[in-house]
Each structure stands twice: as C-alpha cells, then as structure tokens.
Amino acid sequence: MKTILSCQFKLECNRFLGLVTTREDFEKREFVFGEENVRAYFKEAKMELPAFFDVIDPLPDYEIRPLxxxxxxxxxxxxxxxxxxxxxxxxxxxxxxxxxAQAEGKDPASVPSALLLALHGAMVAEEHEDAEGDFLESMRNAVDPDCPIFVTLDLHVNMTKKKAAQATALFPLEFYPHTDFYENALKAARCLIDTLEGRVVPAMAIHELPMLFPTLPTGHESFLPFREEIGALNQEPGILHARFTHGFFAADVREGFGTTLVITDNDLPRAQRLADDLAERIYAKRRSFYRDCFTPDEALREARRLLDSGVHPPIVLADVNDNPGSGSTQDNPELLRAMIDADLPAMFSTLFDPESVERAYETGLGNEVELDLGGKLRPDVTGGPVRAKARVLQYSGGNYRNEGTFLHGVLHRLGKAALVEVGNVKIILCSIRVQPADRAALHLFGLEPETCPVVAVKSAVHYRASYEPVAGRILEVSTKSLGPIDPRALHYEHAPKDAYPLQGLDL
Ligand SMILES: [Zn+2]
Structure with a gap:
C-alpha cells in the first residue's frame, strides 16, 4: 500500500490590515483535525480534498491520509x-x-509515497513572508528527494521561485470566479498517480511579469482571448498544466504577482518557451486589464435609468472594493447610504456590524430602532457609520451553504445575524465577516433577489458565479477600502514599486 499524505492549509493574506489571523479566526471558518473529521466536514463540498479522495480512494494500491x-x-x-x-x-x-517503516524492516526513504497538498499561495505568516514557499521547503527537507510533492493553489497565488523549486508540480486554478476547485484538484491527483506509476515526468517552468495584476474576472473582455488560449494549451499533447496566475497584491510581498506556469511531460525547454511566450503577450496588453467603476450615487442613477428603460431586475450593484474576500472590513456603508437615499426597492448582502445585530436583538421583531450602520472597524478609511431608523424583520443563526458553482456546498457562517429594513432597503447584518458571493445568503432570510429591482453584494468577482445568471445588469461600484480591486489604491512597503502600474505613482 502506497501512502499519500495530504492536508488543506489556506489563507489569503492582506498585509494592510494590521494584527494577525489567530487560531480563533480559523475556528470560525475551517479548523478540522483528524482523517475522519476532515472527510465528514467536506462531505457535501466540491473542493480539493474531496477531489483527492474521489481519485485515490478507489485505487487498491494507494491510500490518502488527510491530516x-x-x-x-x-x-x-x-x-x-x-x-x-x-x-x-x-x-x-x-x-x-x-x-x-523502519520497525517493519522496510526502507524509511520510501515513505510517504507522495504529498498532495491543498494550499492557497498568498499566505504570509508572522515569521514567513512566503509562507507556502517555506512550508514546502520544510516538507521537501523531510521527505526523500524523489518523493513527489503536488500542490493545488488558488489563482491568486503569489508564485515565487521558492514555491516552484520546492514542489514537483503546482496546480493553480484556471478561473475567477473560482468555479474549478474540484475539477482542478481531480487533475492534480490524477497527474500525481500518473507520475507515481511512471506514466509521466512533470517538468515545470514559470515566468513572472513585472506587474501587479488587478482583481479581474477571467471572463472579462480584456482577458478572454488569453483565457481561451490557456484553455486550448491545456488540451495539447504533452502539456500537463498551463496557467496564468494573478497573485494577490494586497499581500504586499516582494515576488510573484502575475506569473505564467507551464508543466510539460518531461520537456523543460518547451515548458519554459511556452511560459515565456504567453507572459510576454499578456504583458503587452497590460493597460487593458485596469477598469473604472461607478461611484455609489452614479450607480444608483444608472440602475434607475436601466430599470426605466426596461432592463429586467435585479440590477446588481457589486461593492467590489469592500470585499471581505480581499480582507476588507465589509462594513463600509457608502453604497448603503446611496441606496437609502435613492429609495428604490433593494436588498443589501451583507454588512458586518455585530453591534447593530445586538441592538436589533434588544429591540425585538417588528420594532424600530435608530442604528449606526457599519463604518466601525476603520472609520479612517470608510468614513464612519450611517445613522438610520431601522425596522427589525428577522433573526438568524446565520449558517448557509453556497448553492451556485462557487464554493458549492461549503458551509458559510454569518454568526448572529439580523435582517432589518431602512426605508425601501432590506439589509442583512452579520457578526462574522464572510464574502456573501452566493444568493444563498439572501435565501437564508427568505428573500428572493431574483425579482428585486436592486441588489447589492460585497464581493469583487466571485458573486458573478451566482448572480450573472439572474442579473439584468451588473454595475461595479467603488468605495474606499484596504482590499481594493486596483493595485494603485494601496501604499506598499514591500511590493516592487518599479512594477507596472506603480511606476511613476506617488505611493
Ligand atoms: Zn482567489
């Protein structure tokens, strides 16, 4: 029996927030130890570890142990x-x-047969700027030099030379929204088995661009030709994996923002040539990847105009900068204020505000209370709360599972949560920050965003997986935050200031 050790260790780090992400923060989302517990936790989820199990469990000669x-x-x-x-x-x-192995008289160098890890790639730890690079180095030093280390990664991996050097093969995601965690991990696990069985020999090359890539959907018109090309490249004979990874600029690290990666079957020169060629052509188009957004008031005017001209609801307003998925506070009320002023029937998903949740619970269902909505974590950035008289409509323990293709089946916790109404706007208030990318957050409260004129979501890109199928139109709205979609909005300590588009900016 060949044993493959596995784990999931993920965090996308935003270095502009201060403090650290603690054990308690992990416990609020995923902090699961022991094989049985891990398997039970992911039972309904289309994620990496279940994909690993689906490939390896049926093989009689292999076992996978998720730690x-x-x-x-x-x-x-x-x-x-x-x-x-x-x-x-x-x-x-x-x-x-x-x-x-030693006790059984076997060669200890032969175990484990491989490591198959689900990492993010944009993790910074207190003592490790390139946390996964150092993590992989530790693993590499602990196993036999020939032991394959296969790793799945997010599209927003900061792809460093160290990560590439310590792993045998890296498998970043292809799409943003990330709808391919499961399929991408199936591919990695199958390639690992092919490698262990001697059917392929992975040869991996990367090419890093001197460029901070913005938060951009892979389906955006500026990137679509490259997405199609990368898709086709992955189908070519001898190509095991090909990607362009975006990096995560708010991690403020020194290396790895926009990178091409190609893995061939035993042909390193070809892998490097393809990675270099694709990188150069993406860099030549760099200006096209940056885009403008609406201000909150402009967005509401545009939403009214679209509805008046017969565009079907909902008009989805995406607060792309105050996205908890980029580490933002999720409590900027700028867009909410504009929605209250506009007085169109609307829903708001979701505002992080534990204080207002408590006030709503004290007030009682059906009653009115004056709330200071949002703006509490970093009023120096967001401008502080919006005061409004709210009616308390519902309470909830706040657990739901995503229904769409992004993180399908994965448990989301809002903590203690309440639905309140200010004028024409129904607002979900939550006590745990979590990206409300899926319509399931509104369904939890019995709300139907599919027919509401205006729906606001705090999400940069992932909401598209759930909302594009129902939206009459999507408008991207810009508010102030520490996790913006445009790299030019932050003041870096470590990121290379001569990289595009930072050169010449007064940062
Ligand atoms: Zn990502």
Whole structure:
C-alpha cells in the first residue's frame, strides 16, 4: 500500500490590515483535525480534498491520509502558533511513517509515497513572508528527494521561485470566479498517480511579469482571448498544466504577482518557451486589464435609468472594493447610504456590524430602532457609520451553504445575524465577516433577489458565479477600502514599486 499524505492549509493574506489571523479566526471558518473529521466536514463540498479522495480512494494500491483542513476569512498574516501547528503536524506524520517503516524492516526513504497538498499561495505568516514557499521547503527537507510533492493553489497565488523549486508540480486554478476547485484538484491527483506509476515526468517552468495584476474576472473582455488560449494549451499533447496566475497584491510581498506556469511531460525547454511566450503577450496588453467603476450615487442613477428603460431586475450593484474576500472590513456603508437615499426597492448582502445585530436583538421583531450602520472597524478609511431608523424583520443563526458553482456546498457562517429594513432597503447584518458571493445568503432570510429591482453584494468577482445568471445588469461600484480591486489604491512597503502600474505613482 502506497501512502499519500495530504492536508488543506489556506489563507489569503492582506498585509494592510494590521494584527494577525489567530487560531480563533480559523475556528470560525475551517479548523478540522483528524482523517475522519476532515472527510465528514467536506462531505457535501466540491473542493480539493474531496477531489483527492474521489481519485485515490478507489485505487487498491494507494491510500490518502488527510491530516487537517485549515482556512480562515482572508485577513492579516497567520499567527505563529497556527503556522507551527500545521507544519508540525505534517512533519510529525512524516516521521511516524518513517519510524513505522523502519520497525517493519522496510526502507524509511520510501515513505510517504507522495504529498498532495491543498494550499492557497498568498499566505504570509508572522515569521514567513512566503509562507507556502517555506512550508514546502520544510516538507521537501523531510521527505526523500524523489518523493513527489503536488500542490493545488488558488489563482491568486503569489508564485515565487521558492514555491516552484520546492514542489514537483503546482496546480493553480484556471478561473475567477473560482468555479474549478474540484475539477482542478481531480487533475492534480490524477497527474500525481500518473507520475507515481511512471506514466509521466512533470517538468515545470514559470515566468513572472513585472506587474501587479488587478482583481479581474477571467471572463472579462480584456482577458478572454488569453483565457481561451490557456484553455486550448491545456488540451495539447504533452502539456500537463498551463496557467496564468494573478497573485494577490494586497499581500504586499516582494515576488510573484502575475506569473505564467507551464508543466510539460518531461520537456523543460518547451515548458519554459511556452511560459515565456504567453507572459510576454499578456504583458503587452497590460493597460487593458485596469477598469473604472461607478461611484455609489452614479450607480444608483444608472440602475434607475436601466430599470426605466426596461432592463429586467435585479440590477446588481457589486461593492467590489469592500470585499471581505480581499480582507476588507465589509462594513463600509457608502453604497448603503446611496441606496437609502435613492429609495428604490433593494436588498443589501451583507454588512458586518455585530453591534447593530445586538441592538436589533434588544429591540425585538417588528420594532424600530435608530442604528449606526457599519463604518466601525476603520472609520479612517470608510468614513464612519450611517445613522438610520431601522425596522427589525428577522433573526438568524446565520449558517448557509453556497448553492451556485462557487464554493458549492461549503458551509458559510454569518454568526448572529439580523435582517432589518431602512426605508425601501432590506439589509442583512452579520457578526462574522464572510464574502456573501452566493444568493444563498439572501435565501437564508427568505428573500428572493431574483425579482428585486436592486441588489447589492460585497464581493469583487466571485458573486458573478451566482448572480450573472439572474442579473439584468451588473454595475461595479467603488468605495474606499484596504482590499481594493486596483493595485494603485494601496501604499506598499514591500511590493516592487518599479512594477507596472506603480511606476511613476506617488505611493
Ligand atoms: Zn482567489
């Protein structure tokens, strides 16, 4: 029996937030240890670990042991104790396997047969700027030099030379919204088995561009030709994987923002040539990837005009900058204020405001209360709260599973939550920050965004997977935040200031 060790260890880090992401922050989202618990946790989810199980469990000669699954809401760097726990758990499992092999008179170098890991790639930890690079280096030092280390990664991986050097093969996602966690992980697991069986020899090359890539859907018209080309490249004979990864500029790291990656079957010169060629052509189009958004008031005027001209509801207003998925506070009320002023029938998903949730619970269902909505975490950035008289409509424990193709079946926790109404606007207030990308957040309260004239979501891109099928039109709205979609809006300490589009800016 060949043993493959596995884990999920993810966090997308935003270094502009201060503080650290603690064990408690992981416990609010995913902090699961032990094989049985991990398998039970992911039972309904179309994610990486279930894909690994689906490929490897049916094989009689192989077993996969998932040790843990860790993930938290995107936030500041990972606390040292959490990073050490993840690394230490993996290293201990490797040592245990080797000791067991020795006791059985086998060669300890032969175990584990491989590592198959689900990482994010834009993690910073307290003592590790390139957290996954250092994590992979630790794993590489603990296993036999020939032991394959296969890793799935987010599209927003900061693709460093160290990550590429320590892993055998890296499998970043292809799409944004990320609708391909499961399929991408199937591909990685199958390629690992092919490698272990000697059917392929992965040869991986990367090419990093001197460019901070903005938060851009892969279906955006400026990128669509490249998306199609990358899709076709993945179908070519001898190509095991090909991607363009975006990096995560708010991690404010030194390396790895926009990178091409090609893995061939045993042909490194071809992999490098293809990676170089694709990178150069993407760089030549760099100006086209940056786009303008509406201000909140402009967006409401445009929504009214569209509805008056017969565009079907809902008009979806995406607060693309105050996206908790980029580490933003999720409590900027600028768009909410504009919606209240516009007085169109509307829904707002969702505002992080534990204080107002408590006030709503004290007030009682059906009653009115004056609330200071949002604007509490970083009033220096968001401009502070909006005061409004609200009617309390519903309470909820706030758990739901995504219904659409993004994080399908994955549990989302809003914490203690309430639905309140200000004028014509129904607002979900929550106590845990989580990206409300899926319509399931509104369905939890019995709301039907499919027929509401205006629906606001705090999400940069992932909401498109759920809302594009029903939206009459989508308008991107810009508000102030520490997790914006445009790299020019932040003041970097570590990122290369000579990279596009930072050159010449007074940052
Ligand atoms: Zn991502």
């Amino acid at each position: 843990f699954a860790l993930n938290a809401q995107p936030g500041p760097p990972v606390a040292k104790d959490v990073y050490d726990l993840a690394e230490g758990t993996m290293l201990q499992a490797i040592r245990d396997l080797k000791a067991q």
